[in-house]
Amino acid sequence: MSKTMKAMVYHGANDIRFEERPRPEILQPTDAVIRLTKTTICGTDLGIWKGKNPEIQDTAVAKTGLFDGRILGHEGIGIVEEVGSAVKNFKKGDKVIISCVSRCGTCENCQKQLYAHCQNEGGWIMGYMIDGTHAEYVRTPFADTSLYLLPEGLNEEVAVFLSDVLPTSHEIGVQYGNVKPGDTIAIVGTGPIGMGCLLTAQFYSPAQIIAVDMDDNRLAMAKELGATHTINSAKEDAVQRILEITGGRGVDCAMEAVGVEATWDICQNVVKEGGHIANVGVHGKSVNFELNKLWIKNLTITTGLVNTNTTGMLLKTCCSGKLPLEKLATHHFKFSEFEKAYDVFKHASDENAMKVMINYE
Ligand SMILES: NC(=O)c1ccc[n+]([C@@H]2O[C@H](COP(=O)([O-])OP(=O)(O)OC[C@H]3O[C@@H](n4cnc5c(N)ncnc54)[C@H](O)[C@@H]3O)[C@@H](O)[C@H]2O)c1
Ligand SMILES: [Zn+2]
Ligand SMILES: [Zn+2]
Structure with a gap:
């Protein structure tokens, strides 16, 4: 051979x-x-x-x-x-x-x-x-x-x-993000990992799932797979739209499934007090972490590699x-x-x- x-x-x-x-x-x-x-x-x-x-x-x-x-x-x-x-x-x-x-x-x-x-x-x-x-x-x-x-x-x-894909989405997105029945969640990035988050989050019955991406085809698939709202962040201000959808309150959990500063930024600006930011994306560069705004919010911020x-x-x-x-x-x-x-x-x-x-x- x-x-x-x-x-x-x-x-x-x-x-x-x-x-x-x-x-x-x-x-x-x-x-x-x-x-x-x-x-x-x-x-x-x-x-x-x-x-x-x-x-x-x-x-x-x-x-x-x-x-x-x-x-x-x-x-x-x-x-x-x-x-x-x-x-x-x-x-x-x-x-x-x-x-x-x-x-x-x-x-x-x-x-x-x-x-x-x-x-x-x-x-x-x-x-x-x-x-x-x-x-x-x-x-x-x-x-x-x-x-x-x-x-x-x-x-x-x-x-x-x-x-x-599935263990990463479930463990680093959904479990670390502590998704619970009735929650409002935002999934930023609807590649395979974001889609895995979308599917496995539904094990825990969140009430609203807002999917964000810049690709309309992927957003259409997200809708088909259970997203209640979709936002194209290349065409709309994602932070503003998420705040509108949630009556100004923000989300219980924001999952970052891209790995760039722009999507981290959406997450840190839409999570409500007591909420979770679950970072899944692999980042090649540092990001601006607005601790000056976030310190007061009683947040849990998680990062990680799939176990x-x-x-x-x-x-x-x-x-x-x-x-x-x-x-x-x-x-x-x-x-x-x-x-x-x-x-x-x-x-x-x-x-x-x-x-x-x-x-x-
Ligand atoms: N933590 C872990 O253990 C782990 C494991 C596997 C993958 N990952 C990481 O998860 C991330 C997602 O993986 P994937 O396979 O789904 O990648 P992917 O490249 O297929 O998907 C990324 C998605 O993000 C979207 N996107 C890019 N820039 C954006 C922006 N500025 N705003 C909104 N959407 C934007 C793209 O349109 C695409 O749909 C990657 O960073 C990957 O390296 C992490
Ligand atoms: Zn991988
Ligand atoms: Zn070992």
Whole structure:
């Protein structure tokens, strides 16, 4: 069998290449190597491509003195090709959902369920600090606690949202945002993450869900998926509109699902006293934090990387058919068309794309 494979490799800001790389091998007894059958591109991958995360290169250079590229991607489904000697729950041939976060389960942070910050070779490292899923094969550390057996009958176009999008939206948006029955919430950014927030927020029956974006197609989909109000912030003053909708009071929870100052600014200006701002977006630059106005409001402001501690629960919800995520899978590409898939996702608004699926077989 060939020792190399094709992969999408990040070499630095605005420089990704579809090129030949060595096939991953088992490095630790707890590892598995997965042959991908489906993957997707995340807004975070786009952010990395655009240069939001220079720490990828900086960390590699600090550790080894050089950076020879990083395979992107942290979402996907595949077939177990090989497992390390300590892997108990999976075997060659199993079809699995790959979680974007791996966990050792024993370090101080894992014992606090803060798996995002596993102190061993875990946390969110795939497609970031180690090679990821935008390839024919990927090595997943701590396979026993980082893979989920794909249930028979579950639509794979739904299952792939369990790698990252759904747990992130639910944990970092909705749970950290403390969404409760009767709440009024604002979701700023209706990409896949914002849509995941919109769908999982409805587990908790908020009374009003205001979706904000600059893309009318995405806002139309948000309406279809349960938003009670939509605001195009490129055409209207989002803060003013949210205050009008809420009778001047503001929202109980504002979720930031973009990662830029303009959307953080909307959130900090619309949350009412006692409310929550749940920041989900990955920010590449600092923002203006109006503590001079906010200190008095008894707010809770949360940030975070997904822990994936609700993935199992979300998997069951997906199996029940209650989350129509397949609607988000707007574009499909073959593995050989990976560069085209990135290009379409980069121009998502013009292409009317929400989530691009890459199928291998
Ligand atoms: N915290 C975590 O663990 C975690 C995990 C996954 C993704 N993320 C981050 O979540 C964010 C969203 O991810 P995604 O995949 O949905 O990204 P995406 O790029 O598909 O969606 C972003 C949306 O924001 C909208 N937008 C951009 N600028 C805007 C503005 N000024 N005002 C209003 N809307 C604007 C875009 O039209 C788009 O619909 C990204 O920053 C991503 O890196 C965080
Ligand atoms: Zn992601
Ligand atoms: Zn750990």
